[in-house]
Amino acid sequence: MRPSDPGTARPDTSVLRLLRPGRRPAAALAAAVAAATALPLAAPQITRRFVDDAIGGASTRHLTLIALAYLGIALAGQAARMVTAWLASRFAWDGTNRLRERLAGHALGLDLAYHGRHTPGEMIERVDGDVVAVADFVVAFLLDVVASVLLLAGVVVIVFGVDWRIGCALLAYCLLIGFGMARAQRLAVPSAARSRAAGAALMGNLEERLAGAEDIRANGAGEHTVRRFHQASAALYRAETADARVGTTLLAGTSVAFALGTAIMIALAAWTLRSGTITVGTAVLLFQYTLMVRTPFERLIDQLRQYQAALAGLARIGGLLAERRTLPAPARPRPLPESGPLGLRVDGAGFAYPDDDEQVLSGITLTLAPGEKLGLVGRTGSGKTTLARLVLRLYDPVEGSVRVGGVDLREADPASLRSRLCVVTQDVRLFGASVRDNLTLFRPSPGDERLREILTGVGLGDWLAALPDGLDTELRGVSAGESQLLAFARAFLADPGLVVLDEASSRLDPGTERRIEHSIDRLLDGRTGVIIAHRLSSLSRVDKIAVLDHGKIIEYGRRADLAADPHSRFGRLLDLAGVRR
Numbered sequence: 350m351r352p353s354d355p356g357t358a359r360p361d362t363s364v365l366r367l368l369r370p371g372r373r374p375a376a377a378l379a380a381a382v383a384a385a386t387a388l389p390l391a392a393p394q395i396t397r398r399f400v401d402d403a404i405g406g407a408s409t410r411h412l413t414l415i416a417l418a419y420l421g422i423a424l425a426g427q428a429a430r431m432v433t434a435w436l437a438s439r440f441a442w443d444g445t446n447r448l449r450e451r452l453a454g455h456a457l458g459l460d461l462a463y464h465g466r467h468t469p470g471e472m473i474e475r476v477d478g479d480v481v482a483v484a485d486f487v488v489a490f491l492l493d494v495v496a497s498v499l500l501l502a503g504v505v506v507i508v509f510g511v512d513w514r515i516g517c518a519l520l521a522y523c524l525l526i527g528f529g530m531a532r533a534q535r536l537a538v539p540s541a542a543r544s545r546a547a548g549a550a551l552m553g554n555l556e557e558r559l560a561g562a563e564d565i566r567a568n569g570a571g572e573h574t575v576r577r578f579h580q581a582s583a584a585l586y587r588a589e590t591a592d593a594r595v596g597t598t599l600l601a602g603t604s605v606a607f608a609l610g611t612a613i614m615i616a617l618a619a620w621t622l623r624s625g626t627i628t629v630g631t632a633v634l635l636f637q638y639t640l641m642v643r644t645p646f647e648r649l650i651d652q653l654r655q656y657q658a659a660l661a662g663l664a665r666i667g668g669l670l671a672e673r674r675t676l677p678a679p680a681r682p683r684p685l686p687e688s689g690p691l692g693l694r695v696d697g698a699g700f701a702y703p704d705d706d707e708q709v710l711s712g713i714t715l716t717l718a719p720g721e722k723l724g725l726v727g728r729t730g731s732g733k734t735t736l737a738r739l740v741l742r743l744y745d746p747v748e749g750s751v752r753v754g755g756v757d758l759r760e761a762d763p764a765s766l767r768s769r770l771c772v773v774t775q776d777v778r779l780f781g782a783s784v785r786d787n788l789t790l791f792r793p794s795p796g797d798e799r800l801r802e803i804l805t806g807v808g809l810g811d812w813l814a815a816l817p818d819g820l821d822t823e824l825r826g827v828s829a830g831e832s833q834l835l836a837f838a839r840a841f842l843a844d845p846g847l848v849v850l851d852e853a854s855s856r857l858d859p860g861t862e863r864r865i866e867h868s869i870d871r872l873l874d875g876r877t878g879v880i881i882a883h884r885l886s887s888l889s890r891v892d893k894i895a896v897l898d899h900g901k902i903i904e905y906g907r908r909a910d911l912a913a914d915p916h917s918r919f920g921r922l923l924d925l926a927g928v929r930r
């Protein structure tokens with residue numbers, strides 16, 4: 350089940366369990382809902398008394414007291430409704446915050462195969478938009494749906510008590526309207542689901558374009574981007590108008606049904622009054638109760654729309670929670686060696702991306718002794734990054750194996766894997782948080798002294814000293830070079846046994862270059878390294894070279910041997926680049 354199949358997935362019951370309030374707050378809410386229902390039900394009884402007593406010639410004082418009682422009940426009813434609203438929204442937000450936390454945690458735990466298929470915008474819409482739709486509905490459900498159904502039941506019971514024939518007519522009328530609404534709801538769910546899916550697609554589109562705004566502008570792709578954005582907006586507009594059309598039709602249909610029902614009830618009351626079985630006051634009471642039926646039904650139909658959105662939202666939330674990692678957890682996890690550099694052994698590894706038949710890696714075999722460095726060279730799209738992803742177990746190979754520190758990664762303990770392997774890429778993600786949090790990635794800090802030492806080590810000592818609040822300064826406007834250096838600082842903090850380094854392909858100023866080169870040397874010292882090399886000069890520090898082409902290793906050996914071989918591809922690459930062999 351994919352979360353993108355709105356409306357077809359069944360809401361996960363654990364989603365609803367997360368929304369459930371505690372026992373005490375639930376009891377308080379139930380009491381408030383009961384009061385908010387019972388008090389309005391009592392009002393027509395007072396009107397009946399007032400009318401009958403007035404016709405019977407009661408004193409003004411007596412009538413005034415009845416009117417005051419009416420006023421008191423009306424005020425108390427409103428107060429009960431306010432308390433219900435307050436309690437309902439509090440519980441809804443408590444519950445949805447729990448749900449949001451669970452969803453965000455779950456989404457972050459899913460592997461790259463999932464995130465490759467879904468844009469961040471789509472995830473935001475799921476974790477925020479859908480959750481808000483559910484929260485809105487929970488408030489509305491408690492406030493309007495439950496209270497309305499109770500009010501309807503109360504009205505029918507009371508009217509039955511007054512005259513069973515009118516009671517039967519009212520019950521039949523309510524059942525007919527209820528049945529009609531249930532049918533209409535089934536018609537409306539798919540259009541609401543389509544509208545939310547179109548909203549998610551638009552958000553995804555927008556997020557992606559905003560993230561790449563610089564590239565879009567630099568490459569003059571603005572017009573094309575706007576056109577695509579316009580297409581996504583138009584799709585949303587169409588879905589929203591179709592959804593609104595369904596809603597308006599439903600509302601118009603019920604208005605006609607209400608008018609008809611009220612006319613029938615008034616005719617019945619007039620007929621009973623004529624036959625002398627009820628008083629004028631009771632006829633007014635019946636009329637009032639008939640009118641009272643309208644509001645709960647209107648609220649219900651109104652809520653139906655939120656219900657549709659919530660149902661579609663719940664289905665997608667359930668779908669997201671049902672997504673499992675595609676990388677199976679090992680039955681008996683084996684930890685990697687706790688310290689020292691880690692050896693690497695790739696044996697006949699092949700790989701194809703999920704949903705893609707074409708294999709992008711095949712027959713990859715290589716070994717690195719602990720502490721050795723490997724340079725991966727190859728044209729763009731030859732599979733260097735993919736191979737690095739297998740080494741980090743972001744994906745599992747479809748054939749062959751990858752062993753780090755003697756442990757097959759499929760059997761390795763995930764926690765030990767994350768603490769002993771580290772990747773530094775050219776695409777550094779920094780967060781709008783303090784320097785400290787950006788280094789520790791929000792984990793407990795090893796102490797400011799250590800953080801300062803690491804930053805100074807990567808050449809960011811002066812940069813840190815110039816920050817107004819030191820490690821507490823919120824990161825803003827960091828240059829590309831500083832970002833790279835911060836990424837190295839993160840790696841030093843992690844102190845891994847194997848480092849995968851995706852070298853920055855763009856040139857930086859010579860000063861920063863020097864600091865980065867120095868950091869790379871220090872980071873690789875005493876550690877095993879896999880370097881995706883974009884510059885041949887940086888391959889001077891590696892022990893072995895693997896040249897990739899179309900997902901296969903076409904040349905592999907010790908760097909010194911390959912450089913000395915006049916016929917080697919690596920040697921020719923060095924010659925072409927004018928680098929000494």
Ligand SMILES: Nc1ncnc2c1ncn2[C@@H]1O[C@H](COP(=O)(O)OP(=O)(O)OP(=O)(O)O)[C@@H](O)[C@H]1O
Nearest residue numbers: 465702705709727728729730731732733734735736
């Ligand atoms: N997430 C993905 N889903 C599907 N195919 C992918 C994915 N990432 C890469 N590929 C494909 O796998 C092949 C190898 O890509 P990879 O990024 O590993 O090459 P590379 O050598 O690292 O390229 P570059 O030097 O440009 O980074 C390419 O054909 C690419 O289109």
